Each structure stands twice: as structure tokens, then as C-alpha cells.
Amino acid sequence: MDRDTPSAALLVVGTEVLTAKVLDENGPYAARALRDAGFRLAAVCTLPDRVDDIVEAVDRERRRRTWVFTSGGIGPTHDDVTVGAVARALGRPLRRDLQLEAFIRAGHERWTGSREAPEALLRMADVPEGTELAGGDFPLLRVENVVMLPGVPQFFRAQLDRFLPGLATAPFRLASLFLGVGEDRIASALEEVARAHPDVEIGSYPRFDGADHLVKVTLESKDEGRVLAARAALRDRLPAGAVLRSEGP
């Protein structure tokens, strides 16, 4: 993998996902969006709404990834603990951000007609010292390499879509081969080619559901030449007639 490929981890803060009340939409959306932006997504972890769990995961991931995204837990209720946990993981105190407070007050007034915003709502403006805000419906919260996104899917998507384009890097190139033979017939060829082409990510996905192929092999890299070379090397080593069709460059 290219050294200048930015990496990312996503931490989905969601007891509701772990307890099967809600199907997480943000993980799959982020995987697609980060791939399209040329990022390598290195891990997606779904955690409960518990401070200790979030602190540990943020601390672990932020040291080894270009970006860490969190999803959820930034609202006004007792189970919204992400922002405080990020502050603790980074060793930064929580500070009331006056710009964010003004934004929340204005939103509350628009929504309810009342100029008296409840304290619980204003506590959403207590963010880790040094947090930067980026504009939008609700400002995006970033501190160091940690980006705190909302859990509500439409807001998560809107903020991620606003954040990523400025950071996008070269896209990945993907080639796929659909095979009519099982994995046992191609395992040694795959192993040789994977070893000889370490910069190409090669995956092998068997099907047992009556699809029109038995295995799909994917070859991926940011360098199209390398993808083509690995694919040619693999085709040379596969049993005659094994390739039913191919997709990609």
C-alpha cells in the first residue's frame, strides 16, 4: 500500500446498534465515501455509549491513522458521551465554545420560538479545547486528527461529504475476475501472485449460493499498471478456462 495513502478509522458509538435496535448505516456509507476519496479504511469499530470504551478506542486509533472519525453521541442527553470521551483521550479539557453556543441558541430559537435554550442543549457547545468548527447546518467538530460526526444518518452523510473532498487523493483502481473453479484450484496461484505483487491488494471471495461464478478475485491498487501486471500474472497461472469474465481496467 502506498505510503501517502491516507488512512482512517471509524468509531461508531452506538449501544443501539450493538443491541440490535438500529441497523448502522454510517459504517457502510463511510466505507464507500472514504474509498472514493482514496483513503484506506483500516478499521470500523462499533462501541457502546460508554466513556471508557470510547477513550480507549480513540486513543488507540488516533496514533496510527491519518484520521479518526466518530459517529454518534454528540447530542444533549445522558447517553451522548462522545465529545467528553474524545477530550479525555486527547488530554484536553472541555471548554464552552462561544461560536458553537451562539449557533445552538439561534437554532433553538428558530425551532421553538424561545430565546431560552435549556442548559442541556448548551452543553453541546462544551468541546475539547482547540476544536475547530467547519460551517454547515451544524458545524463539523474537529480536534487534532479526530472528527466527531453526528449519528443521525442524514447529518453524518452531509458532514462527511463536506469534509472529504478537500482531502481526496488519487483513486484506487480495481480489477475483478469471475471464476468458474473453486478456491482450492487457485490458492497456490493466488499465493504466488500476491507474494510477487505486494503492492496490489488481492482478495478471493467464494460463492456458495448458486451464483454464475464460484469465486470472485479482486486486484486493487492506486497504480493501474500494477493492477494490470498482477492480473496478467494471475491469468497465466490459472487453470485454462477458469476465467468466466472480468471487470475493471
Place this chain on the structure above:
Amino acid sequence: MDRDTPSAALLVVGTEVLTAKVLDENGPYAARALRDAGFRLAAVCTLPDRVDDIVEAVDRERRRRTWVFTSGGIGPTHDDVTVGAVARALGRPLRRDLQLEAFIRAGHERWTGSREAPEALLRMADVPEGTELAGGDFPLLRVENVVMLPGVPQFFRAQLDRFLPGLATAPFRLASLFLGVGEDRIASALEEVARAHPDVEIGSYPRFDGADHLVKVTLESKDEGRVLAARAALRDRLPAGAVLRSEGP
């Protein structure tokens, strides 16, 4: 949370999920199945097909959960690295299991008519020393508290469904309140009730998509009496007319 509620973590080994080639079905399925069996699912992490990542995650999770389940990476190709990684995480050597090898040979002969199984396929019988097999279409692999499940969804589901019933504990009891007021109006009531009822897991989920309610509050515990007491306490503290309807006991 009850101390005798068994906990679980799921490690989805899947570069294909992280690179947005495949939508993970096993995480959501496991969340539902584990919940129904009375388990507390403490984390779901999706990792790439990389030995070091899997070793670290298995080592971290196995020490703190009753059960650790892995999904994927147990096939015959170069990207199937889960079993070796579990062996390393547990400090156990890989040993060829003769019963599993015989099973693989028989399956290969049924499938292809050939008595000569390729070595790549037989390597699937190299498992951590001490691994126990449970019968079925393909034997379930368990060593200590780590259960290695296949990534192919229909096999994952079949093995999990066979494994869990013997371990099922008392079910969770869930009550839900659907509210016509926003989170800012209920945050302090929720906080008080959550503090006074620490054994009930209380979640608050706002909606911004034009649903018939603005917030859904969930109250959950294995003790129905505690759920009812927390719900009654919350109803007492909510603004008049806030509750549109309720579900559950």
C-alpha cells in the same frame, strides 16, 4: 448490567467490507442473535485481512469478554489468515487436526470426485492446538473462548444458530416511549432517571426525518420490574402530553 450476563465481541475479518466491495451482513445478524440469546454484545470491529491487526484485536477482546467470535478468513487462500492469527494471539501452535482433515478430504471428494485434495485445502485443518470441533456441515472451530466462524453469510448464520442455543440466558426486557417533544426538553429528566436506575440501560434516539415522533426512548434490562419502575419514573418527569405511545411490557 447483571454480572451474570455473558458478554461477547465480534471481529469481522474483512478487507472487502472496509473497501466497500461487500456489505457486512454478519454483524447485524450476530447483534440480533446474541441479543435474543441474552448476551451483551460489547463491540463489533471490522478489521482487514492482516495477521497483526487480528492478533491485537483477539488478544484485547478475549481477556474481557465471555466469548469472542470471528467472522471470515478461514478458507484456503492467501487472504485467509484468521486461524493463524488466533493461534498467535492465544500463544498456541498450529496443529493439523486429523478429524478436520478427514472431513475436508471427504467433502472435496463429494464435490469433485477426486480423492486427491490440494494441499491448500488441507491447510484449513491446521488449527490452534486444543481447538474443539462441533459437528455440522462444516465443524465449528472453538479454542478457549474464541469461536472462529466462516465469513460466508449462510454458513456464519448456520454455525452461530447451532452454537448459541446451548448458552442462552435470560432474555432482555425492552420498553420504548415515543415522544412528541425534542431531546432538549427531556434531557434533564433522562439524566435523573438514568442516575437513579443504573441497572436499566436508557437510550434516547432523536428523529429529524418527519417521523410521527421526535424522540424514541428505550429502557432495557433483564429485570422487567426494573424496566417498569424506570419507565414510570420517567413518565412522571416528562412534560405533560409528551408521550405519544409506548411499546413493550
